[in-house]
Amino acid sequence: MTCNFCNTTDASDFDPSQCSTMLGNSQCEGCRELENLEAQIRDAYDTLRQLKRKRFPVKEKVNQLHDPFSRYGVPVEIILRVFELCIDTPQHSPIPQSFDYSADGFATPLLISAVCRRWRQVALAAPGLWTSLKVLLREGMDPTGHGELMQQWLLRSGTRPLHLVVYDKTSLISTAHQQFAQGLLNATKAQAHRWKSLTVSASAHLYSSIIGGVSSAPLLKSITLDGLATESDLFCIPDTPSLEQLRLRGPFLKSISMQWNHITTFQMEMISKDEIFELLRRAEQLEICKLTKVFPGLTGFDLPESPLLHRCLKDLQIEFKSEVLGGFYSFLLLPSLTHLAMSLRLSLVTDEFIALCTGSSIQAFEFRDFFPNKVTDSDLIRILEHMPTLKRLSLFESHTHEIVKFRMFGRPGFSWVSFLEALKSIRNRSQQLESSIEDPTPAPRVTVKLHLYFLSHDETYVDAYVLSQLVDPAFRRDMHLEITDEKNGRDLIKASLIHHGFPAS
Numbered sequence: 355m356t357c358n359f360c361n362t363t364d365a366s367d368f369d370p371s372q373c374s375t376m377l378g379n380s381q382c383e384g385c386r387e388l389e390n391l392e393a394q395i396r397d398a399y400d401t402l403r404q405l406k407r408k409r410f411p412v413k414e415k416v417n418q419l420h421d422p423f424s425r426y427g428v429p430v431e432i433i434l435r436v437f438e439l440c441i442d443t444p445q446h447s448p449i450p451q452s453f454d455y456s457a458d459g460f461a462t463p464l465l466i467s468a469v470c471r472r473w474r475q476v477a478l479a480a481p482g483l484w485t486s487l488k489v490l491l492r493e494g495m496d497p498t499g500h501g502e503l504m505q506q507w508l509l510r511s512g513t514r515p516l517h518l519v520v521y522d523k524t525s526l527i528s529t530a531h532q533q534f535a536q537g538l539l540n541a542t543k544a545q546a547h548r549w550k551s552l553t554v555s556a557s558a559h560l561y562s563s564i565i566g567g568v569s570s571a572p573l574l575k576s577i578t579l580d581g582l583a584t585e586s587d588l589f590c591i592p593d594t595p596s597l598e599q600l601r602l603r604g605p606f607l608k609s610i611s612m613q614w615n616h617i618t619t620f621q622m623e624m625i626s627k628d629e630i631f632e633l634l635r636r637a638e639q640l641e642i643c644k645l646t647k648v649f650p651g652l653t654g655f656d657l658p659e660s661p662l663l664h665r666c667l668k669d670l671q672i673e674f675k676s677e678v679l680g681g682f683y684s685f686l687l688l689p690s691l692t693h694l695a696m697s698l699r700l701s702l703v704t705d706e707f708i709a710l711c712t713g714s715s716i717q718a719f720e721f722r723d724f725f726p727n728k729v730t731d732s733d734l735i736r737i738l739e740h741m742p743t744l745k746r747l748s749l750f751e752s753h754t755h756e757i758v759k760f761r762m763f764g765r766p767g768f769s770w771v772s773f774l775e776a777l778k779s780i781r782n783r784s785q786q787l788e789s790s791i792e793d794p795t796p797a798p799r800v801t802v803k804l805h806l807y808f809l810s811h812d813e814t815y816v817d818a819y820v821l822s823q824l825v826d827p828a829f830r831r832d833m834h835l836e837i838t839d840e841k842n843g844r845d846l847i848k849a850s851l852i853h854h855g856f857p858a859s
Contacts, residue, residue, distance in 0.1 A: 417470040434480050481512035488519045491535045515550035515573050520564050522556030551576040558583030579605050628655040634664045641668045647675040661687040673697035683710040695720035704733045711740040718746040748803040804837045816850040
């Protein structure tokens with residue numbers, strides 16, 4: 355539409371100062387009104403900026419007046435301890451499920467410093483608050499702001515050990531940002547002598563940018579790597595004498611080069627059968643090991659020709675992604691193993707598994723994704739008979755499909771009576787072990803927890819005969835038994851007592 359006064363086609367974007375009407379050089383009435391409104395808007399923005407500047411010190415004063423630390427005369431040492439408890443330390447956290455570091459506690463020191471003058475003075479004088487540093491690489495980041503913040507953060511941390519997280523939001527960063535990102539990473543590499551924990555959530559091709567040129571990290575105790583990798587992507591820090599914890603999701607074991615002789619905790623997602631044996635060869639001091647999505651493929655390491663002895667491993671948690679080739683359990687000799695948690699979706703080679711149990715001292719056994727058509731009642735009883743030191747048993751039924759239900763309720767297969775026999779086997783073994791030890795202190799009761807998931811909407815109960823055995827005082831004296839209906843949140847023993855008219859216990 356064309357304006358009759360200004361003769362323009364877009365009056366909304368027209369600059370009123372350029373207005374000249376057909377009646378002369380003076381502005382038209384509409385342009386004069388618009389220019390006046392815009393002048394008022396500019397004045398309003400100026401006023402708003404002035405008010406915001408005035409508001410900051412007033413807000414700080416109000417915060418200080420209402421500061422509970424000042425009100426109650428809390429000593430600076432106590433204030434500092436409270437602040438420290440608000441700070442996340444990555445080395446104490448397990449591998450996150452999402453690896454999303456965009457919303458975490460890394461900004462806490464900045465938030466604390468913005469509350470009031472006293473809080474800021476305490477925070478800036480406390481290097482321990484600034485030891486967790488995150489480098490977030492993403493398109494559109496402000497080079498100047500990030501660079502200044504990095505320098506200030508490192509300066510405020512003094513000489514304290516650093517907990518470093520490198521998080522690559524996107525690999526599609528422009529050349530200019532790549533150069534800037536490398537500058538940030540170079541600044542962190544210059545502090546490698548202070549690294550205490552290192553977490554990298556990025557594609558493995560960035561390893562050279564993150565640790566390239568770093569040959570020594572003497573304080574480094576924990577490493578977490580998450581990112582897609584090929585066999586050629588190498589993560590190499592030769593001198594890591596303090597390294598105790600290693601967590602991997604993505605990299606191949608052959609891509610990792612560091613000191614293994616002090617590692618006590620290891621966690622890996624997607625690991626092959628031969629990598630497990632190589633891990634046990636490298637980490638001779640390993641005590642806790644969690645392996646998920648174990649697959650039968652080989653990655654080039656030698657398989658043992660005789661049972662591999664590892665003297666230190668105490669806690670093994672293992673989840674098989676698919677069928678594991680024969681000769682796995684029988685080639686493991688773990689005399690110190692006291693806790694075993696296993697998730698198995700395919701057939702268990704019972705004789706081989708018993709060989710592992712025989713050479714161990716298992717006190718706690720967790721069997722997850724329990725498939726009765728893959729592990730029969732007689733198999734389970736045989737396994738339990740070869741765990742003479744067992745004190746805690748937990749069975750978790752899988753509810754993936756109806757045909758693999760934990761069949762204990764009058765159906766063929768795994769029966770209540772067989773389960774009762776398995777429990778008696780555990781109790782008898784415990785009593786035999788107790789009687790063979792010259793110790794007047796009574797042994798603790800065996801704890802058995804059975805977690806069931808019923809797909810049927812009909813309520814199911816423990817068989818009355820077996821229930822009478824389970825609640826017998828002599829049986830309960832030696833064993834603590836819990837049976838849980840996971841779907842409905844029911845204590846199945848209590849529900850069955852009510853259903854069959856037994857007296858409440």
